[in-house]
Amino acid sequence: MTVALAANAPTLFDIKSAQLPLVALRVKTDRLDQVADELAAQYADVPDFFDNDALLIDFSQLDTGHSTDPTPMAFEALLQAARSLRLRPVAVRGGGTVHAQLAEQAGLVVTDEVLPAKTTAITPTPSPSVAAAPAPTPVEPPAVAPSALVIDKPLRSGQQVYARGRDLVVLAMVNPGAEVIADGHIHVYAPLRGKAIAGARGNTEARIFALAMEPELVSIAGIYRTSEVPWPDEVLGKPTQVRLFSGPDGDKLVMDAIKP
Incomplete structure (x- = not known):
């Protein structure tokens, strides 16, 4: 026997599960x-x-x-x-x-755990005598990624630029003592002679690109290297990318010359 119970719903508020970025x-x-x-x-x-x-x-x-x-x-x-x-x-x-x-x-x-909320979909079972039409698959619109922050002037010593939540593109020289920081990739279409910090909030897929790699420091997701250790001749002053490599010995930065 099924019993239906009367219920009252609040009219001035709702209680819903929520996800909070942390x-x-x-x-x-x-x-x-x-x-x-x-x-x-x-x-x-x-x-x-x-x-x-x-x-x-x-x-x-x-x-x-x-x-x-x-x-x-x-x-x-x-x-x-x-x-x-x-x-x-x-x-x-x-x-x-x-x-x-x-x-x-x-x-x-x-x-103990901070997990995203899960939603369980319940699909009714069709009657054996009636063929159920396939349910259309909902198509979500593609997320629009934030555009890169573009800097078209040279950065002098003491200047700092931070691209929050996006990539950073610099079209002029990053001089010694200047800092470029991004949550995503960093592209420097000029000599990079200051500090470059990509993946600042832990994005291990971020990379650093420069037409002339001569930095004081490069860092990706907290893993860094300074010019106190000389840069390899294969990349010093040349078009180069820096990426993060995770291996059995831990994380390390890898520098690859960009060939035309």
């Missing part, structure tokens, strides 16, 4: 005060790198059996360092009991 800070040491100092130092010269992004602090890589529990002062220092960079800590994942307690005291959500 920036994840993966903590690799139990010295949270040192993490706070390094975080602040890393982005001190890029004040607009974050834009009130929601932050997940991830302690899942810590060995809680051999690590030291954080103090409230160290945990608060980490939160303050994040907020000073326009990050908004909202959740904590992993860690031990003390990490969870400090997170709850700070008003953060404690979660």
